[in-house]
Amino acid sequence: MTQLATPLDELNLNRADLFEQGQAHDVFRYLREHQPVHWNREGKRNVGFWNITKYEDVMFISRNPELFISSKDIGSAYPKDESEFDPETDDRGKHLIKMDPPRHVRVRRLVNKGFTPRAVNALEPHIREITNHILDDIEHKERTDFVLDVASQLPLAVICEMMGVPRKDWPYMFQLTNKVLGAADSEYQTDVPDEIRGTPEGAQETARQGMREMRQYFAAQLADRKGERKDDLLSLLVDSEDKGETLTDDEILWFAFLLIVAGNETTRNAISGGLHVLSEHPEQRKKLQDDMSLLPSAVEEILRWVSPVMHMARVATDDVEIRGTRIKKGERVVMWYPSVNRDEDIFADPYTFNITRDPNDHLAFGIGEHFCLGAGFARLELKVMFEELFRRFPDIQVDGEPERLRSNFIGGVKHLPVKLR
Amino acid sequence: MRVFVDPDLCEGHSKCEKSAPAVFEVRDDDLSYVLLDPVPEEHREGVERAVRVCPRGAIAMTEDNE
Numbered sequence: 277m278t279q280l281a282t283p284l285d286e287l288n289l290n291r292a293d294l295f296e297q298g299q300a301h302d303v304f305r306y307l308r309e310h311q312p313v314h315w316n317r318e319g320k321r322n323v324g325f326w327n328i329t330k331y332e333d334v335m336f337i338s339r340n341p342e343l344f345i346s347s348k349d350i351g352s353a354y355p356k357d358e359s360e361f362d363p364e365t366d367d368r369g370k371h372l373i374k375m376d377p378p379r380h381v382r383v384r385r386l387v388n389k390g391f392t393p394r395a396v397n398a399l400e401p402h403i404r405e406i407t408n409h410i411l412d413d414i415e416h417k418e419r420t421d422f423v424l425d426v427a428s429q430l431p432l433a434v435i436c437e438m439m440g441v442p443r444k445d446w447p448y449m450f451q452l453t454n455k456v457l458g459a460a461d462s463e464y465q466t467d468v469p470d471e472i473r474g475t476p477e478g479a480q481e482t483a484r485q486g487m488r489e490m491r492q493y494f495a496a497q498l499a500d501r502k503g504e505r506k507d508d509l510l511s512l513l514v515d516s517e518d519k520g521e522t523l524t525d526d527e528i529l530w531f532a533f534l535l536i537v538a539g540n541e542t543t544r545n546a547i548s549g550g551l552h553v554l555s556e557h558p559e560q561r562k563k564l565q566d567d568m569s570l571l572p573s574a575v576e577e578i579l580r581w582v583s584p585v586m587h588m589a590r591v592a593t594d595d596v597e598i599r600g601t602r603i604k605k606g607e608r609v610v611m612w613y614p615s616v617n618r619d620e621d622i623f624a625d626p627y628t629f630n631i632t633r634d635p636n637d638h639l640a641f642g643i644g645e646h647f648c649l650g651a652g653f654a655r656l657e658l659k660v661m662f663e664e665l666f667r668r669f670p671d672i673q674v675d676g677e678p679e680r681l682r683s684n685f686i687g688g689v690k691h692l693p694v695k696l697r
Numbered sequence: 698m699r700v701f702v703d704p705d706l707c708e709g710h711s712k713c714e715k716s717a718p719a720v721f722e723v724r725d726d727d728l729s730y731v732l733l734d735p736v737p738e739e740h741r742e743g744v745e746r747a748v749r750v751c752p753r754g755a756i757a758m759t760e761d762n763e
């Protein structure tokens with residue numbers, strides 16, 4: 277069976293390079309078998325945490341949002357010294373993904389109308405049109421960077437249009453989301469002094485810059501909508517009301533921030549990861565291209581396989597036992613989605629990529645209270661993109677190795693060279 | 698058994714309808730409605746699956762003797 281180079285008590289998943297080299301699945305497989313609730317030693321600056329790698333345990337945690345809260349941040353890294361949080365960019369408790377019930381339930385009801393399956397599916401013709409514009413731009417080319425020219429463009433366009441961001445600002449939004457979620461990768465640390473480039477300080481400063489600039493940007497947009505409403509989500513949020521409750525300006529700004537980041541950095545990687553995994557499994561790809569009615573099920577398998585969001589963390593509000601291990605009040609648990617989506621107890625042949633897998637109850641979008649608000653958008657974007665891509669470029673081939681993002685949070689691909697015909 | 702959908706949580710993902718079509722119906726308001734009360738025993742498996750897969754954890758079951 278699998279062996280690990282690192283002893284279990286030394287094993288540290290709070291390390292971006294583990295994932296950059298794509299070794300993580302061996303580690304997860306080992307943990308599921310030997311220590312599914314594993315104590316991750318503390319770092320110099322960060323507290324220790326529990327690595328949770330089994331499906332049922334992630335279900336249990338996600339289904340109990342009062343026992344396992346999100347308002348103490350959702351990433352694996354959490355500073356020992358709380359004074360490290362910078363007041364201006366500290367978003368704990370400020371937007372949905374870092375909010376707990378009962379407030380979470382209320383705020384989610386104020387914003388979710390535009391995200392239900394029916395609302396999203398009504399946008400299909402428009403999303404198809406956007407997709408074709410993106411593909412028009414590469415029509416004349418032989419080769420291209422699939423991430424930059426295709427996969428990142430669709431989620432960016434969809435989310436920016438939804439928010440009412442003018443077209444000229446889309447590249448700027450792209451740059452800012454890269455800074456926020458790709459901060460640990462030196463490629464995106466473009467505006468920090470050379471001495472700290474590539475260090476944890478460089479990452480922290482890059483993420484903060486991205487957050488600050490995005491908040492400023494949306495503050496100006498919001499002021500504009502308050503003067504005059506437009507046909508966009510920002511305007512809707514200004515007037516949003518449910519059972520007498522409304523959103524404050526601060527809540528709207530943070531929600532806009534969350535949407536731009538969550539909507540871009542995830543779907544992009546599902547699209548790139550999808551093309552990559554289909555290319556690695558030519559018989560599955562042929563099966564799909566011969567019968568595109570298999571696409572909805574193929575999309576679910578792509579999501580399971582790629583698991584673009586790698587983890588979400590919670591903090592226990594009471595002592596609790598998971599799989600016989602005692603978690604103490606105040607301790608952090610980190611749920612690893614790529615691991616649970618290959619859990620041998622749930623999925624038959626979990627390491628087989630099977631576009632007709634049924635059932636396929638993957639947790640790529642999480643589950644429960646914080647279940648991905650944008651899941652309908654993500655699914656639709658993936659479906660339309662592969663329909664149009666394979667219609668127009670049926671012979672598209674991956675033409676080189678994907679360049680992965682340095683991150684233990686987003687399973688990302690930065691660049692993927694392809695040959696279009 | 699009796700089955701309830703919490704309208705504050707449900708967002709119309711329709712997994713319930715797929716698991717137990719005789720029990721749940723998702724209507725134009727993107728909310729799931731329970732069609733049978735009580736729900737006959739023959740639908741137990743479908744309902745249990747619906748409870749498990751509902752992305753929002755919006756479905757609750759109670760037993761007749763509760």
Ligand code: HEM
Binds near residue numbers: 538588642646
């Ligand atoms: C393939 C693409 C995507 C994946 C894999 C993904 C994954 C996730 C996951 C795992 C969560 C759960 C967080 C938790 O349990 O703590 C989440 C939440 C969320 N996602 Fe997504 N997401 C994707 C696309 C999107 C898109 C396109 C949008 C916006 C249009 C979006 C907006 C959100 C929001 C707002 C939340 C917070 C919901 C809440 O806390 O109530 N996501 N997503």
Ligand code: SF4
Binds near residue numbers: 713714
């Ligand atoms: S699966 Fe859950 S959220 Fe979806 S319609 Fe049914 S009850 Fe509502």
